[in-house]
Amino acid sequence: MAYVPLADQELELHHPHSWVTKYVWSQDHKVIAIQYGGTAIAVGLVALVLSLLMRMQLGFPETFDLIDPNSYYQSVTMHGMIMVIYLLTALFLGGFGNYLIPLMCGARDMVFPFMNMLSYWVYLVSVIILLASFFVGGGPTGAGWTLYPPQTSMAGTPGHDMGIVLMLVSLAVFIVAFTMGGLNYVVTVLQYRCRGLTMMRLPLAVWGIFVATVLGLFAFPALLVAAIMMLFDTLLGTSFFMPAVIESGTALDYDGGSPILFQHLFWFFGHPEVYIVALPAFGLVSDVLSTHARKNIFGYRMMVWAIIAIGLLSFIVWAHHMYVSGMHPYFGFFFATTTLIIAVPTALKVYNWVLTLWEGDIRMNAPMYFAIGFIFTFIHGGLTGLFLGNVVIDLPLSDTYFVVAHFHMVMGVSPILVLFAALYHWFPKMSGRMYHEGMAKLHFWCTFLGTYAIYLPMHYLGIHGVPRRYYALGTTEFMAPATQDANTAITIAALFVGISQLLFFINVFWSLRNGEKADPNPWGANTLEWQTPDTPPIHGNWGDKLPTVYRWAYDYSVPGAHEDFIPQNTPESVEPTVDEEHFDPDHDQSKADL
Amino acid sequence: MKSLKHLADKPWERKGIIGGLKPEGAFDSAAEKVALGFFLIIATIVFSLFTISYFIRMELPDWRPLTEPGQLWLNTGVLLLSSVAFQLARNKVGRGESRNVFALFLAGGLLALGFIVGQLLVWGDLQDSGVYLTPNPAASFYYLLTGIHAMHLLGGLGVWGNTSLKLASGSEPKDLRLSIELCTLYWHFLLVVWLVMFAILSNT
Numbered sequence: 001m002a003y004v005p006l007a008d009q010e011l012e013l014h015h016p017h018s019w020v021t022k023y024v025w026s027q028d029h030k031v032i033a034i035q036y037g038g039t040a041i042a043v044g045l046v047a048l049v050l051s052l053l054m055r056m057q058l059g060f061p062e063t064f065d066l067i068d069p070n071s072y073y074q075s076v077t078m079h080g081m082i083m084v085i086y087l088l089t090a091l092f093l094g095g096f097g098n099y100l101i102p103l104m105c106g107a108r109d110m111v112f113p114f115m116n117m118l119s120y121w122v123y124l125v126s127v128i129i130l131l132a133s134f135f136v137g138g139g140p141t142g143a144g145w146t147l148y149p150p151q152t153s154m155a156g157t158p159g160h161d162m163g164i165v166l167m168l169v170s171l172a173v174f175i176v177a178f179t180m181g182g183l184n185y186v187v188t189v190l191q192y193r194c195r196g197l198t199m200m201r202l203p204l205a206v207w208g209i210f211v212a213t214v215l216g217l218f219a220f221p222a223l224l225v226a227a228i229m230m231l232f233d234t235l236l237g238t239s240f241f242m243p244a245v246i247e248s249g250t251a252l253d254y255d256g257g258s259p260i261l262f263q264h265l266f267w268f269f270g271h272p273e274v275y276i277v278a279l280p281a282f283g284l285v286s287d288v289l290s291t292h293a294r295k296n297i298f299g300y301r302m303m304v305w306a307i308i309a310i311g312l313l314s315f316i317v318w319a320h321h322m323y324v325s326g327m328h329p330y331f332g333f334f335f336a337t338t339t340l341i342i343a344v345p346t347a348l349k350v351y352n353w354v355l356t357l358w359e360g361d362i363r364m365n366a367p368m369y370f371a372i373g374f375i376f377t378f379i380h381g382g383l384t385g386l387f388l389g390n391v392v393i394d395l396p397l398s399d400t401y402f403v404v405a406h407f408h409m410v411m412g413v414s415p416i417l418v419l420f421a422a423l424y425h426w427f428p429k430m431s432g433r434m435y436h437e438g439m440a441k442l443h444f445w446c447t448f449l450g451t452y453a454i455y456l457p458m459h460y461l462g463i464h465g466v467p468r469r470y471y472a473l474g475t476t477e478f479m480a481p482a483t484q485d486a487n488t489a490i491t492i493a494a495l496f497v498g499i500s501q502l503l504f505f506i507n508v509f510w511s512l513r514n515g516e517k518a519d520p521n522p523w524g525a526n527t528l529e530w531q532t533p534d535t536p537p538i539h540g541n542w543g544d545k546l547p548t549v550y551r552w553a554y555d556y557s558v559p560g561a562h563e564d565f566i567p568q569n570t571p572e573s574v575e576p577t578v579d580e581e582h583f584d585p586d587h588d589q590s591k592a593d594l
Numbered sequence: 595m596k597s598l599k600h601l602a603d604k605p606w607e608r609k610g611i612i613g614g615l616k617p618e619g620a621f622d623s624a625a626e627k628v629a630l631g632f633f634l635i636i637a638t639i640v641f642s643l644f645t646i647s648y649f650i651r652m653e654l655p656d657w658r659p660l661t662e663p664g665q666l667w668l669n670t671g672v673l674l675l676s677s678v679a680f681q682l683a684r685n686k687v688g689r690g691e692s693r694n695v696f697a698l699f700l701a702g703g704l705l706a707l708g709f710i711v712g713q714l715l716v717w718g719d720l721q722d723s724g725v726y727l728t729p730n731p732a733a734s735f736y737y738l739l740t741g742i743h744a745m746h747l748l749g750g751l752g753v754w755g756n757t758s759l760k761l762a763s764g765s766e767p768k769d770l771r772l773s774i775e776l777c778t779l780y781w782h783f784l785l786v787v788w789l790v791m792f793a794i795l796s797n798t
Contacts, residue, residue: 111625179636183629191619191628196611199620200603217636225643229738236727238734240651255729256656261647268643300605546617552605572609 027113028539029098032120034430036094039120043127044087050075052498059491061472061484069471070158073142076469077159078130080145081167084273085174086127088415092280093178093216094123096422097185097209099430103529104206106194106547106569108540110184119181126174133159133166141167144469146266149241149259153234155248165234168227175220175227185213194528196549200304201568203527203553204297207304208283211311212276219272219315226265233257260325267318274411275314279307281418282349285371287553288421289353291525292368293360294564296554298352306345313342323391324398332391339389343382350379361557361564365523366440370421373448374414381410384459399469402462405455413451420447420504427508428522429529432536433515439507446500453493457486524565527553531567630776634783637746641787644742645794648735652798659798660732663719669712670792676705677785680778687767687774695767696758699774702781703754710744732798739791743784750780 023031054075056064067075098116102109110116133140142158143151151157152164159167189202189210202210229240233254241262242254290297297303319327319335353375362368384406388394397403420443427435462468465478473479473487521530533543547569555566603612621628651657679702686695717737725733757773767774 112629179633183632186632187625187629190621191625193617193619195615195617196613197617198603198605198612200601200605201612217632218639221636221639222643225640225647228742229647232727232734232738238728238738239656239731240647240734253729256654256731258651258654261650265643265647296606548611550611551609554606 025117027109027117029102029110029113029116030430030537032116033095033098035120036098036123037091037096039124039127040087040091040095043082043131044091046131047079047082047087048498048501050079050082052494054079055491055494057471058473059488059494070142071139072471073144073469074140074158074163077142077145077147077167078134078140082130083412084145084277085171086130088277088411088419089178089216089273090123091419092277092415093185093209093213094120094181096205096280096284096426097213098181099426100205100529101185101188101209102192103532103537103541104203104527105189105192106197106528106542106549107188107192108542108546111187111192112184115180116184119177119184122173122177122180126170126177129166129170129173133163133170136162136166138163146263146270147230148266149230149233149257149262150243150245150254152230153242154245165231168231168234171227172224172231175224178216178220182213182217185209186217194546194549197528197568200301201549201552203283204286204300204303204307205280205283205527207307208279208281208286211307212279215272215279215311215314216276219269219276222265222269226262226269229265230262260322263322263325264319267321268315270321271318272311272314275310277411277415279311281374281415282307284422285374285418286349286353286356287525287527288367288371288418288425289356290554290556291425291523292363292365292371293357294363294524294556295356295360296556298355298358299348300552300554302348303352306348309345310342313338313345317342320389320394323394329391336389336391340386343386343389346382350375350382363523365424366435366437366444367421367425369441369444369448370417370424373444374417374421377409377417377448377451378414381406381408381414385410397462399467400462401458401466401468404468405458405462408451408455408458413455417447420444423504425523426529427511428518428535429520429532430536431512431515432518433511434518434522435511435515436507439503439510443500443503443507446503447497450493450497450500454490454497457490461486521567524563526551526555526565526567528568531569624772626772626776627779630779634780637783637787640742641791644735644739645790648739648794651731651735654731656729657732657798658730660725660730660736660795662736662796663716665712665716665719666792669709669716670788672705672712673709673785673788676702676709677778677781679705680774680781684774684778687771690768692767695774696761699754699761699777700758702777703751703758706747706751706754706781710747713740713744716740736795739795743788743791746784746787750777750784753777753780 022028026032026035053067054072056066057072098110101107130140138159138161140159141147141152141163143160143164147164147167153160189206193199193202229238232238233240233242237253239254239257241259242252242257243259244255245252286297286303317335317338319331320339323332323335357372384402388397388403388406424435424440427433461483464480464483466473466483473483518535520532520535523530528547528549529537531547532541548571549568550571551566551568553568555561555568557564558566619625619628679698683695683698683702686693686698717740720733720736725736727734727737753773754777757770757777760770760773761767
């Protein structure tokens with residue numbers, strides 16, 4: 001069978017005929033993206049409320065009776081798991097991946113639209129299973145988001161019966177959903193790019209999402225394997241991870257399992273997971289910075305290779321999460337070294353972002369505020385990562401608020417700032433309306449300054465030795481009385497940040513109705529999604545002819561050009577002629593069946 | 595891998611159309627095949643991690659070696675035949691023949707079903723001889739690994755059933771060439787996985 005280039009094959013798009021097939025059982029990547037995004041943000045709000053409950057307890061102990069020690073642990077666990085997996089992973093890849101990949105690649109849709117739809121619905125099932133654990137006897141698991149055995153299954157841990165089972169099942173279902181979506185994203189990028197769009201002409205947003213998806217596809221199996229074996233331990237009484245253990249004076253039926261094995265499996269997934277969240281953020285922020293600085297991205301090839309290098313390295317650093325598990329010193333030395341090496345490509349990216357801004361014709365639009373804010377928080381979180389990557393510094397800081405501050409800066413605040421940058425940046429394309437600029441900037445300042453007010457003091461608490469995951473600190477010799485004052489201040493800041501997120505929702509819902517009608521390309525951007533014939537793009541994206549790409553995505557402020565941007569589908573001055581003799585009308589792209 | 599040769603491009607220098615008149619994928623194969631390739635890598639990672647866990651767990655003191663029943667050799671033969679039948683069907687359809695393609699394809703799937711039944715019989719025999727899921731971790735791993743492998747086969751049988759129905763309802767084999775090819779590839783993969791699993795399970 002002769003090979004027929006994919007994007008050229010007659011594509012059968014399932015045209016929706018009713019409201020249900022258009023907005024509910026939709027196979028349109030843009031609708032699926034919004035479904036993914038909406039669900040992720042909704043479940044993220046649950047996690048936000050949980051964090052505020054924890055902060056109320058820490059800031060004002062014995063004042064409010066909102067949560068008890070058990071529900072504190074459950075909140076810690078659910079907050080972490082929801083934020084990392086069900087919000088960030090789902091929103092970056094399921095949301096932005098779905099929306100941007102076909103548009104930026106000049107395709108009509110994903111390669112497997114039905115599987116794409118299935119991916120969302122299975123994801124929704126995983127979210128429902130997860131949230132169901134709030135309503136079962138014993139409540140959700142309180143084992144911490146790392147779910148370390150044996151304490152996950154011990155009677156002292158809240159949710160040790162049904163809660164942990166639902167959590168593991170939900171994770172397994174999520175992985176199935178992610179795999180279906182992920183195969184779509186990867187194959188679409190590889191096989192479905194429009195004419196002239198080589199891999200090295202792809203916008204960095206697509207590169208980031210692409211490599212992150214590959215990481216996800218290869219890393220989530222470790223979590224799946226761990227979840228399956230732990231389900232066996234919990235439900236069927238095997239001892240894969242459960243060691244011989246005595247609970248309230250009674251020996252349990254377990255014997256000989258290896259809790260450390262679970263830790264290895266978990267972190268073999270867990271560390272790439274950091275980059276599954278970070279790489280899409282790197283990619284999206286690169287495009288936002290370049291567009292609003294009216295300057296080409298500095299060091300495009302270096303940026304691509306850095307993304308790939310970070311992706312590869314992220315698989316050999318996992319045990320830096322386990323320095324205190326009693327590992328051999330040489331083992332720790334190896335992982336400390338790889339951890340520090342991964343800082344090199346990461347630092348390259350930071351330099352390139354700053355150099356992209358250098359002498360740019362910077363437009364201080366709201367997405368640019370968030371993007372520049374991200375550079376600050378990411379440098380901050382990255383530098384504390386260098387501290388914790390070293391074994392000798394990690395040992396005393398392990399399980400203190402320093403760690404909490406570090407990972408919230410680097411993979412909480414930083415990706416969230418990029419998410420907001422991206423949401424504001426692409427909102428005009430997604431909705432056809434402009435958002436309220438002033439409200440967006442106010443939202444930025446509240447979020448940026450507010451999160452600094454939360455996490456900066458936490459570093460000091462950590463250095464001071466305040467342990468994480470404690471329901472109440474009580475009175476201890478080594479903790480200064482000011483510790484409680486700091487905690488109170490942090491809680492006030494957290495409440496402020498939490499409430500100020502309303503600005504975003506008010507802005508979105510207000511703008512959807514009353515926002516100014518958006519120009520098809522309000523930022524003067526080069527990438528293909530801004531060149532669609534309709535805004536928002538309709539099903540099929542490109543009218544009757546797929547775009548052709550003549551240049552990379554970063555031709556901004558080109559000397560001698562009429563405007564300060566040249567879209568990717570703008571031909572050179574000399575239009576390449578079509579060879580009539582060899583032109584096969586059957587494969588004419590303009591005939592792609594809608 | 596057409597597009598990979600552009601990885602060293604300096605995209606800011608080169609303008610104009612790169613490539614032919616039509617869009618080009620990174621691989622000269624159907625999207626489904628590329629997707630299956632990725633899926634096989636994912637499945638390899640899953641089985642590798644189980645294998646690594648198996649070897650780590652084996653080092654711990656409560657491990658008691660298991661004697662695998664001889665029937666596993668028979669099951670292995672059945673799975674091998676299943677793969678052979680798929681390969682023959684694929685060869686025929688590759689040459690454009692349609693005679694016996696359906697029969698061979700059907701036989702491949704049925705033999706795989708036979709393999710799964712054989713595996714279940716071994717499970718039954720083990721239970722009869724007092725080897726349960728617990729407490730011996732070697733037995734736990736035996737049930738776990740064979741179960742996960744059988745589930746992968748069942749997933750493949752889903753696709754096989756779908757394709758068989760199409761063939762049975764009169765579709766031309768050449769129109770289903772891709773499905774037959776992908777099934778064959780997947781079956782060979784699961785055969786290799788089973789051979790590796792069989793080897794490590796036997797070496798306790």
